[in-house]
Amino acid sequence: MVVFEKPKALADVSMHYCPGCTHGIVHRLVAEVLDELGIEGKTVGVAPVGCSVMAYNYFNCDMVEAAHGRAPAVATGLKRAMPDRVIFTYQGDGDLASIGTAETVHAAARNENITIIFINNAIYGMTGGQMAPTSLPGQVTQTSPYGRDTSHCGFPVKVCEMLSQLDGPEYLERVAVNNVKNVKNAKKAIKKAFENQLAGKGFSLVEVVSSCPTNWGMTPKKALEWIDEKMIPYYPLGVYKDRTAAKEQGGE
Template sequence: MAVVFKKPNALTDKPTHYCPGCTHGIVHRLVAECIDELGIEGKAIGVAPVGCAVMAYDYFSCDMIQAPHGRAPAIATGVKRSLPDSFVFTYQGDGDLAAIGTAETIHAAARGENITIIFINNAIYGMTGGQMAPTTLPSQVTQTSPYGRNVNEVGYPIKMCEMLSTLDGATYLERVSVDCVKNVNATKRAIKKAFQTQIDGKGFSLVEVISTCPTNWGLSPNAALDWLRDNMIPYYPLGVYKDSTSDKEEK
């Protein structure tokens, strides 16, 4: 019988701990498919964050490092600067990347560090049980914004792709979503392009994936996808925010 669908080699056999309906699984698979298709598992080193994806080190079958909260881009920098021929990616959530690790993210981009960041933006802290994130939408209810995010008190969400796009060091920035088949396919194309950017030695690439957190949003998986389409995508428009891959010389 012909095999028409199988697990990518770059994923281990370990069952993930993610909640039902969580989109981490989809993004893990897309990352793994891209690693397989580009044939880079042997030289890949992944950096796992603190947050829901903390145990990603068990799920990807390449070498993996678990970073302190927010520091994945610094760890990745240390690896890449030590092994310039390796392939280095981080996988981080919104609290990790856009709150406690803002400095690490911005400076890795500003340096044009030749690494790839997969950034999962689901507008909430998942692992700790649903607190307000730097990307939580105005008026969105979370455990620590029980009356809705009051922008007069706690300010506005951070739009990472827009912000990073002002940096000359960043080479490829794209925001995508995994809410439907069409967007899942677009996400895979974006990840592959970002990975290729690194393989070509062209510098910093980041793919922001607008994702759901049904558990902490208090919605069913389907309703969560609807909420994402109705609320998140209007605030975080999808698209390529920066692509200077054709301008940049190989490093």
């Protein structure tokens, strides 16, 4: 009996990510959900700019590449033109929380019926480890060698908290992939985000607190521990908005 094997929706190629990068885990979780829901044939993914720019090579569903930060806008167009398709975007923090903030906020405010997988690793990975809008106060990066100084760099953007203030979005949850339990919870959240879209409920975003061993300057194992020590206290995990659950509770 097979306990675990590569999901069919994940392409049989070597991914370009650095050793120990958790992008690979999240790719696999998305592919597992596509397999389980049986929607690989009618799914269109939107790849971002950033480390995951070549995500279009790694999924066996149709993929579109968007301009930097514009994945939610492209996904909006795809979903409105082809309402019977399942549309998801896969974006990093430089893409979604920095250059693409406007697209993200307005797609959420319009409650577009799309699914967004948002990877938060607190750094710009592809360009070599510069400070991102999500970098923690005091975090050392290429462009903040003495640590992020909030007096002139400001404070990190907490995307789930920010979007939860809007009336639009259906479902917002923050998960992590730094241990087995969190990976399993992350998969549940991603599955729910896709099920929401299939049920026509609207905008679902899953923020995945992720690691970047190369640019954090840590071993893969130490990077996962750093998520527990530093990232999760600043970015608490949990459901930030679930309108359906709130309605059901309100009705009781």
